[in-house]
Amino acid sequence: MIELTPPIDERSDEPIYVQLYRYIRQELTEGRIAAGTRLPSVRRLSGRLGISRTPVALAYEQLQAEGYVRSVPRSGLFTEELLPESRPRIQAGDGTKGLSGGSRLLGRNGEHNDLLNNGTSAKAGPLHQLFIDFGYGAVDWSRFPAGAWRKQLNRCLQPDDGRLFRYGDPAGEPELREEIASYLHRTRGVRCHPSSIVIGAGTYQSLDLILQLIGEGGATMHVAAEEAVNDGVKRLFDRHRAVVTPIKLDSDGLRTDELNDTPHVHAVYVTPSHQFPVGMTLSAPKRLKLLQWAASSGTYIIENDYDGEYRYAGRPIPALQAMDDNGCVAYIGTFSRALTPSFRLSYAVLPPSLLERFHANRHSYDQLSSPLLQQAMAFFMESGGFGKHMRAMRSLYQRKRDALLQALRESLPADGMVRIVGESSGLHLLLTWEGKEEEAMITAAEEKGVRVYPVSRYWLRGEDAPNGTVLLGFGGLTERQIQAGVSRLTEAWLGMP
């Protein structure tokens, strides 16, 4: 282990973690720290420097995310052998880990740019080296209503009756379920009684519950799903040992006609508001057809409405659940996009048959979302704070999306080779450049300091995946970063062979 003695300037505009990160990176790339060296622990280095642990942890994670150091279980962090050009490893493909799960490693998930751009973006010099990350998982945390939340949490942290310091209701706090039922009715047309809502600690936990309830018969579960689904969904299908039939996507969503040729399935998994990752919306005729087919074949529809709150063009499209008269739809929503992923709050709206199974209690579901955060969320919704936040975020993201679309249209060739899809809702879109290779596009972008993400990995049948298509999330970037990012992308891709 070595001792590090970075010069820390607490009065600098540059945050301490950035100073630390830069220092260690420089020591490494200039050969003053050898490969295979163990770095001091976070505790030790922060103690030595007389600073808190957070900046040290942040700097270490950034170095790790960029491949300068790696973590050895039970031993600590070790420096890596660097390539001659000292270029960090490309970690493409890690940036879109979850609808609700995901990785905090900076440099993944569209969050890394914050580390270096905050407080330094006005500086000259190293700016051109900083990554602009079009990751999918990022939301604009700078607008988080921290004051309101401090108030609501303080209100909950009064041990009056102690209710919030015990195990919560297995289905979630009643107050929050009431607020969600009313919110979903107003904004998504969802029709439900609060008692049919089960709170979860993230989309994947809610999906896991629904799959458990559907699969309760014990026989092998058969599901149909949109041909492209998020990783975590795939992993849950695997976990439930489900036999999965992929259904092709058209520009207006799932090919519902294929459903009739599908052997009997217990459920079909869809993202009708904003298909993940492709981004199209399921058309009204197809919605009706899907619901009719589900009712007549006795199939459940699992509707994952992960970012249905954000729609920029046309009328708001209600959830599929809103049109379901036969108790077929199990609906999933989350506060991860609408507010923050860090409260771990999602919800499932169960149809009567699944609700009954939930209460029969043969599943292994456990309420994993904190009653305290649930109650604070209920207060926040009741106070009107959430509605206000959503209105502000909707117009904020609309401006970001507009900036991205405008920049792309102004910079990229209008020869019909470049297409954009999925831009009318959500926090990401796809860009296809005919004749180019996905991996080459990502590498070229990376070389110009921009991260964009692959989509082919989401296809259930690899051979059906599109080529020359990348995913661009815009939730976590400023308009200025978006413009700079697109200009670098244009340079990168126009210069490709």
Add this chain to the structure above:
Amino acid sequence: MIELTPPIDERSDEPIYVQLYRYIRQELTEGRIAAGTRLPSVRRLSGRLGISRTPVALAYEQLQAEGYVRSVPRSGLFTEELLPESRPRIQAGDGTKGLSGGSRLLGRNGEHNDLLNNGTSAKAGPLHQLFIDFGYGAVDWSRFPAGAWRKQLNRCLQPDDGRLFRYGDPAGEPELREEIASYLHRTRGVRCHPSSIVIGAGTYQSLDLILQLIGEGGATMHVAAEEAVNDGVKRLFDRHRAVVTPIKLDSDGLRTDELNDTPHVHAVYVTPSHQFPVGMTLSAPKRLKLLQWAASSGTYIIENDYDGEYRYAGRPIPALQAMDDNGCVAYIGTFSRALTPSFRLSYAVLPPSLLERFHANRHSYDQLSSPLLQQAMAFFMESGGFGKHMRAMRSLYQRKRDALLQALRESLPADGMVRIVGESSGLHLLLTWEGKEEEAMITAAEEKGVRVYPVSRYWLRGEDAPNGTVLLGFGGLTERQIQAGVSRLTEAWLGMP
């Protein structure tokens, strides 16, 4: 639906929810509300009365827990047909739902008494009707360090770098893992690097992860387990389709000699510090034997140390993990007993082989514990607040346990027919009364207004379950309640045929 017009006196010493609960119960038992009537929704009644929703929700839940009303999915709460004597249904067996999961329904889990005893315990009259609940799941929330937590949460709710408003590290916040590693080393002898800790949102999520990692080979999982395990553990074994071999328990824990006759298993599940539910501690020679057997047979040991912090007699016994030199032990701990179950915070310490599988990322594990609460917990530990809290709680629970033991010894016959086991650690003990039936003991207690809990349901092989044995938790009761409860129990049981 009826409208209710309860007289609410906001200046009364009696909390509003108690007033509401009493009013509705009286209307019901005196026949002014018919069976099958729908009660107004929480929202509606609180609106009508101009009070917040919490007291209404609390009163409703208490009525539901006591069987006066029942919830009909998608419709609301309906009043029940009452027995002639208006006695609530006995819900024995629901009070011990989880090591970390559990039910908040008041009247279950040892929490119900708080509703009526708070602020009313000095009153004469109805006091004799109030239940004293020796539920297992209760901790003393009245000592929750709310001030310190308000401070730490406010500190976390500063969107400086936004880190706590994003997805967290999949393994948990680094700061918390450092604090836990150091805490476990000091208090439980556990030897681990922070990087081998994975934060979970409760014991069951941590156990689920460990079972996923152990079972990754894909073949049917075979596990051995103490012959009595908690419900949630059973449900997780079911979920993993594990073939379970129960191992008998002696007064010094697991019969390790039976392990040699057990067909090969992938893991053995144990609660060595305080067997759940029986309460004995695994003896030192058996610990060594278990570890040797695990190392030589290549078996994992899953150690659930759910309340190892509380030990009242003799030297503190380190965790099994502390003696493991071969990477066999996967250790689980929780903050549910030590602080509160409502933060949903647990941790697993993984041996290198399982840690490697965790990072290979083929599991469906998702970090479900809030990064915000994780960071606040780290701050709370770092500040010394947690250590202080633990010292206070340890002596508080010791006094409660002493009060319970003393009351039991003074009141119950010393003829050798009554035995107490598991009293040297944790927050519950077992009482066996030879010649009596478990169910009859519970019913007799219930009739005197005391809830004690069955244990036979925990046995993996029903026919091995003991008879005449009940579980008494004491964490959530005051010393006065404990004394009153024991005196009622004595009356109840001595009067049994």
